[in-house]
Amino acid sequence: MAEHQSQIYFAPGIGQNLATYLPELTHKKILLLTDSNLAPLYLDEVVAQLKLLPAEVTPMVIPAGEHSKELSTVLQVYQTLIAQQFSRQDYLLALGGGVIGDLGGLVASTYMRGMKLIQLPTSIVAQSDSSLGGKTAIDYQNYKNLIGTFYPASKILVDPVYLQSLSAREMSCGLAEVIKSLLVSQQQPADYHLLTTSHFQSGVLPAQVARLIQAALQVKTEFVRADFYDFKERRFLNFGHTIGHSVEALAHGQLHHGEAVSIGMVTMLTALVEHRLLAPAVLNVVVNCLQQLQLPLTIPADLPRPAIIQQLYLDKKAANGQIELVLLKGPGQAYLQTMAIPEFAKWLGWSK
Ligand SMILES: NC(=O)c1ccc[n+]([C@@H]2O[C@H](COP(=O)([O-])OP(=O)(O)OC[C@H]3O[C@@H](n4cnc5c(N)ncnc54)[C@H](O)[C@@H]3O)[C@@H](O)[C@H]2O)c1
Structure with missing residues (x-):
């Protein structure tokens, strides 16, 4: 509109x-x-x-x-x-x-x-x-x-x-979100190609950062155009944020948002691969990008899994003990699925 x-x-x-x-x-x-x-x-x-x-x-x-x-x-x-x-x-x-x-x-x-x-x-x-x-x-x-x-x-x-x-840490955190946008982008294979070919080390060339930002802006433009009020496709941009928000809240300022999103994305991608819903190559590409930026990939040892699950009940996307998740079949193939929170814990392999 x-x-x-x-x-x-x-x-x-x-x-x-x-x-x-x-x-x-x-x-x-x-x-x-x-x-x-x-x-x-x-x-x-x-x-x-x-x-x-x-x-x-x-x-x-x-x-x-x-x-x-x-x-x-x-x-x-x-x-x-x-x-x-x-x-x-x-x-x-x-x-x-x-x-x-x-x-x-x-x-x-x-x-x-x-x-x-x-x-x-x-x-x-x-x-x-x-x-x-x-x-x-x-x-x-x-x-x-x-x-x-x-x-x-x-x-x-x-x-x-x-x-x-911008500080190197803020730069990495921002690029974590750019990586997520390119992954869920519906302009494929071009945006996934950008992920596989870009160098994300700190000190990335300004021209390359500019190109990545422009691509992510385009992704956002398309999602906003399709779903301005955030009822469906725009929510794909929340990929990795469910676990990310929980981890960020429990880390009490020790993790920046982009770092928590990095952990959230890797957690979800790993579970998707384990359930044979996603090709391992996609996980590897994302991990490679995040590693180059020296972003954390795993949940800090001092954050117990049950506490992370408990925190999900406070998530804005949770209602009546159910949580809306963004899942992925492949690059640009995100979808929404609602799961009971205890079911989600089992799905992650965190409880029996
Ligand atoms: N409205 C939306 O759709 C949307 C989407 C994503 C995030 N957000 C919100 O955005 C906020 C996070 O954004 P952010 O990471 O930009 O946070 P921020 O505005 O706090 O900026 C991060 C830090 O970088 C500094 N900074 C910013 N630009 C700088 C520059 N050019 N040079 C030096 N320092 C600079 C800021 O002073 C701050 O200390 C959160 O509140 C989040 O909820 C909103």
Whole structure:
């Protein structure tokens, strides 16, 4: 549906030419939302670009990290918008990773029932996934993404040059999600071929990262087009996330999201191979990519399997003791299956 679509621009150097990409912001008020890691790196440059239009820019910097994705931060942003007399015709520009994008999107979608939203994603997760598709969210009472809306940005400007300042760990975590997207992509065999031929070592060539991000963005575009409200195909992008979320929650910050997803994917692929539902070669290809990125492949020894299973009852995709799983017959052949949680534990070979 046309109203669900964002205009996406992908090019190195967009950040240094923002005025060219955003003529509609001329003489508008812009709330420029970013985090404390990105502000020292890019805030001045972005403000200078927007002033060229000219536009009236209000920068707002929030502490970096998932803990900022909460209600009190949303209220602070509303207060700034009110104090500066922002109208629905004005813009919120989200400069940052998935946290800034999700939070900024939620504010933009609810302030005066919806102000204009532009995404300027800076992490791999944001560039390849979260800036696109309109999901906005904050966490509440230990539930991740509990409160949110569907509200696509009018424009998404993807500049891979921003990735140069990303830490190696964030880079690997982001690429774990890219690997997952290419695996479930319905544009096969091209995307699986990309997995088998790309080099994922840290220090991957910028051009190669850019190519992988572009491919993952395309995968997301197709899933969002087919299933904007996330009832079916879009859920294929959750491959590896069921076990991943459990492991991430129990690791209490020791594992980043991409690392937990890496473990989740390998756990599911291994079980699928053991049940003869998937060719071992697919598992090997994915493990090879994740290993090159030095991502963890197995559940940490101090996380007991029964605790991981117990944690599944708190999963958003669980209801009445049943969990919805994303399974895979082959590259691009994901499907959904609901299983009773004790049944799933047996299926994994974790209980009798
Ligand atoms: N809306 C969606 O569809 C969707 C999809 C996937 C993930 N998410 C959400 O996205 C968030 C995870 O995204 P994320 O990994 O980008 O998290 P993030 O925004 O916390 O960014 C990760 C870290 O990298 C830093 N960073 C980002 N870009 C940088 C750059 N260019 N240079 C230096 N440092 C940089 C950030 O300051 C932060 O410390 C989670 O909250 C998750 O729920 C949303």
